[in-house]
Amino acid sequence: MIQQLSLGVRLRPASTFANYARGDNGPVLAALLGRTQGYSSTPLWIWGPSGCGRTHLLQAACAAAGTAQRRSAYLPLGQPEFGPQQLQGLESLALVCLDDLGVVAERPEWQEALFELYLGLQEREGVLVMAAGVPPAGVAFPLADLASRLRAADVWQLRLLAEQDQGAALTARAAVLGLALPAETLTYLQRRLPRDFAALCSVLDVLDSAALAAQRPLTVPFVRSVLDEISSPR
Numbered sequence: 001m002i003q004q005l006s007l008g009v010r011l012r013p014a015s016t017f018a019n020y021a022r023g024d025n026g027p028v029l030a031a032l033l034g035r036t037q038g039y040s041s042t043p044l045w046i047w048g049p050s051g052c053g054r055t056h057l058l059q060a061a062c063a064a065a066g067t068a069q070r071r072s073a074y075l076p077l078g079q080p081e082f083g084p085q086q087l088q089g090l091e092s093l094a095l096v097c098l099d100d101l102g103v104v105a106e107r108p109e110w111q112e113a114l115f116e117l118y119l120g121l122q123e124r125e126g127v128l129v130m131a132a133g134v135p136p137a138g139v140a141f142p143l144a145d146l147a148s149r150l151r152a153a154d155v156w157q158l159r160l161l162a163e164q165d166q167g168a169a170l171t172a173r174a175a176v177l178g179l180a181l182p183a184e185t186l187t188y189l190q191r192r193l194p195r196d197f198a199a200l201c202s203v204l205d206v207l208d209s210a211a212l213a214a215q216r217p218l219t220v221p222f223v224r225s226v227l228d229e230i231s232s233p234r
Helices: 027-034 055-067 107-123 143-148 164-176 183-192 197-214 219-233
Strands: 044-047 070-075 094-101 127-132 155-157
Touching: 027 044, 027 055, 027 127, 027 155, 044 055, 044 197, 044 219, 055 070, 055 127, 070 127, 094 197, 107 127, 127 143, 183 219, 197 219
Parallel strands: 044 127, 044 155, 070 094, 094 127
Antiparallel strands: none
């Protein structure tokens, strides 16, 4: 059972290390896995462009920590309803994953809360994992003590999945959802949609719900009808 602090944020069942299309990001997965198992308590900062799987990996880390009976929390800081108070008490956990850190990192009201969380986790040998669109050097932290510590974290850059690998990865993801993705349907999706793996995965989730509701396979005509419906103005 995943022992995640209840903050109104649910982990996606498909967000596991096994389901991540790693491409060139194998070393990042290894660094994350080591922290979920308690082999290292050094803070970790992962960064990369939209679509590289930052959120997937942070949620996967919490899922892996749960299987090892290590309490964890995942917080997407880009959500407007989240404030610095959400960080209170997290220092008692084994793993804290902060997503979209760049959104709040330059806001003064977040600085003390982030700094206290950092110190509290270090004192208890808890692990802090952060994700953003840029490396720590690209963020202007107002609090110098916080900035110096976060810039000393282990930093890994995530690479986008190569276009030639997206088809196999999307087919594998469909299989996890219990879907058969025929070759002609995959080709249709790749031609119609942006070559953005995150966008393809989001559409696959929509198709999964539609196929379940209609009890239909993912044929090209069915997929076309679903995409036309969601793209039509209401």
